[in-house]
Amino acid sequence: MTTAIPSIACLGVIGKNNNPLHIHTFPSAPSNTPILTALQFSLLLSSTLDIFAARSKAPSNTPNLSGDFGLLHAIDERLAAYGFETNTGIKFVAVVDMRGRIVSEEVAAKGMGLGLREGEMKVIFKSMQMAYIRLLQNPFFDPDEYSPPTGLGGKRITERKFIEDIRRIGETWRPGVAAVAS
Amino acid sequence: MAANKAARMGEEVWKTRVDKVNAELVTLTYGTIVAQLCKDYENDYVEVNKQLDKMGYNIGLRLIEDYLAKSNTMRRCSNFRETAEMIAKVGFKIFLNITPTVTSWTSDSKQFSLIFEENPLADFVELPDDGRSQDELWYSNIFCGVLRGALEMVQMQVEAHFISDVLRGNDTTEMRITLIRYIDDEMPQDDD
Helix, strand or coil, rough: EEEEEEEEEEEEEEECCCEEEEEEEEEEEECCCCCHHHHHHHHHHHHHHHHHHHHHHHCCCCCCCCCCEEEECCCCCCECCCCCCCCCCCCCEEEEEEEEEEEHHHHCCCCCCCCCCCCHHHHHHHHHHHHHHHHCCCCCCCCCHHHHCCCCCCCCCCCCHHHHHHHHHHHCCCCCCCCCCC | HHHHHHHHHHHHHHHCCCCCCHHHHHHHHHHHHHHHHHHHCCCHHHHHHHHHHHHHHHHHHHHHHHHHHCCCCCCCCHHHHHHHHHHHHHHHHHHCCCCCEECCCCCCCEEEEEEEECCCCHCCCCCCCCCCCHHHHHCCCCCHHHHHHHHHHHCEEEEEEEEEEEHHHHCCCCEEEEEEEEEECEEEEECC
């Protein structure tokens, strides 16, 4: 018997002027192709920006100190977008496909529940942040070129190491893991 | 035997007589210098290599004094092989806490390689993707200058250059050092 567990459908890195820096899509079961087209994912990420803006402006008794925005919105019965924003305004968005990976029942029973708890996304964002920090440490990476003031015409991230890191995070993460290899 | 002694000595000096700084400070500072040089010379990497070597040379001229004081060696190395051991196991150890491997000696003992398993200067670095940097830029070229400058002050004229670098996609980072001659007179040397 097999059952479907959540997997990552798309990871997005968005600059401080709401410009896309890097979008990585991942295949979903059962067809092993991305569940949406690149354009659809791009629109989906754009739509999360309003939620980031609304949430960070909304007065709150419990200020958000961790940067974790939790669930941004549930798109349909399969897809849900989670977000994280650093203090410098870099946003990480993870779109999760709730039935993106097929595993056997036994594997699913081993603590990897079918549902998804809020905390389980933290590990993704921590790893993405680490990858982004490593990218910034590269002296040949000039962050200014990637975040033009208007948000238009900025460069996309092309550094191989970073792209590789993001790919690995998306592929190795599954609900319940304590750390993603990076 | 001599190699062991050098390793012990490097360890001892590193532990007791060296002021430490944060590794990231060094890595980021050096990275900024290289990136800025690339910008200033409009990605003329051959020229950047030259500048790094020159900067290293000027560092080496001064660093040797510090090295001699810290390592407490008043004795000259008896041959170039011993010099190589001291460079790798004491010099690199006390200034960078790394010990490159000395290898690939030529039969006349005048030429050897240093293999850098780790290189604190190159942490986090990814060379620019412009199709040339991978073939032209020797990112850690400052090391060559440092060795050239330092050894010149102790009457050895050497030539040093990198022949491979993991940043370029090679398997190892290897520097080739050649002894040209011992300088016997104390006449001031030409500054490049």
